Amino acid sequence: MTTQLDFTLDDTLFADICDQLATQGYVVMHNLLPTHVLHALLDGITALSQNDFKAAAIGRAQDQQIVETIRRDKICWLNESMDFTHDYFAWSEQLRLAVNRYLYLGLFDQEAMLAYYAPGAFYKRHLDAFRGQTNRRLTSILYLNPDWQPSHGGELLMYEGDEIEPFQVVEPRFGTMVIFLSELFPHEVSLSHHDRYSLTSWYRINDGVPGH
Numbered sequence: 001m002t003t004q005l006d007f008t009l010d011d012t013l014f015a016d017i018c019d020q021l022a023t024q025g026y027v028v029m030h031n032l033l034p035t036h037v038l039h040a041l042l043d044g045i046t047a048l049s050q051n052d053f054k055a056a057a058i059g060r061a062q063d064q065q066i067v068e069t070i071r072r073d074k075i076c077w078l079n080e081s082m083d084f085t086h087d088y089f090a091w092s093e094q095l096r097l098a099v100n101r102y103l104y105l106g107l108f109d110q111e112a113m114l115a116y117y118a119p120g121a122f123y124k125r126h127l128d129a130f131r132g133q134t135n136r137r138l139t140s141i142l143y144l145n146p147d148w149q150p151s152h153g154g155e156l157l158m159y160e161g162d163e164i165e166p167f168q169v170v171e172p173r174f175g176t177m178v179i180f181l182s183e184l185f186p187h188e189v190s191l192s193h194h195d196r197y198s199l200t201s202w203y204r205i206n207d208g209v210p211g212h
């Protein structure tokens, strides 16, 4: 990826993220991305039509199925050739390089997915990657919901192993980003009562196992 950066980045921020990933495997940050990057995304998302989204499936490749008891979001895969994603991809490329530099994860690229949860949507507890079954190693989720209220629900609940109680409950507020090791944390999206947008990137290693 050769995306040009038009903003400066604070390397201590990336060092901090990597420290937290190394010690606890996840990090929750508010307003990590520059404001103009967030607003470019928001404008772009607002301009998308419902036809740009399709029902989200579970499983991989030919085993994919739409299962409404498990997840009800709609998704749109993003790429760099869409105008509004340029700065996001530039920023997340810097995250990828920093993680490789500090933690030697060997991430070689990312896949980015925008998810829309209409009122009534949720995503039951799941892992993003099962050891040896996908090449996803790191997940980042960026929330793009201005004026989010606690009464809207739609929280990200993060679990440790088989624990019943989440150890982290994250409100999907505009500018909040969660980053975690994909194989480590089961998580779910609680019932959302309001339009909810999240932008997930999965950073992958190159081990010949298909991504999705």
Ligand code: OGA
Binding pocket: 115, 123, 128, 141, 155, 156, 187, 188, 189, 198, 200
């Ligand atoms: C996912 C996911 C969480 C969220 O798409 O795999 O877990 O908060 N999304 O949108």
Ligand code: MN
Binding pocket: 126, 127, 128, 187
């Ligand atoms: Mn997930």
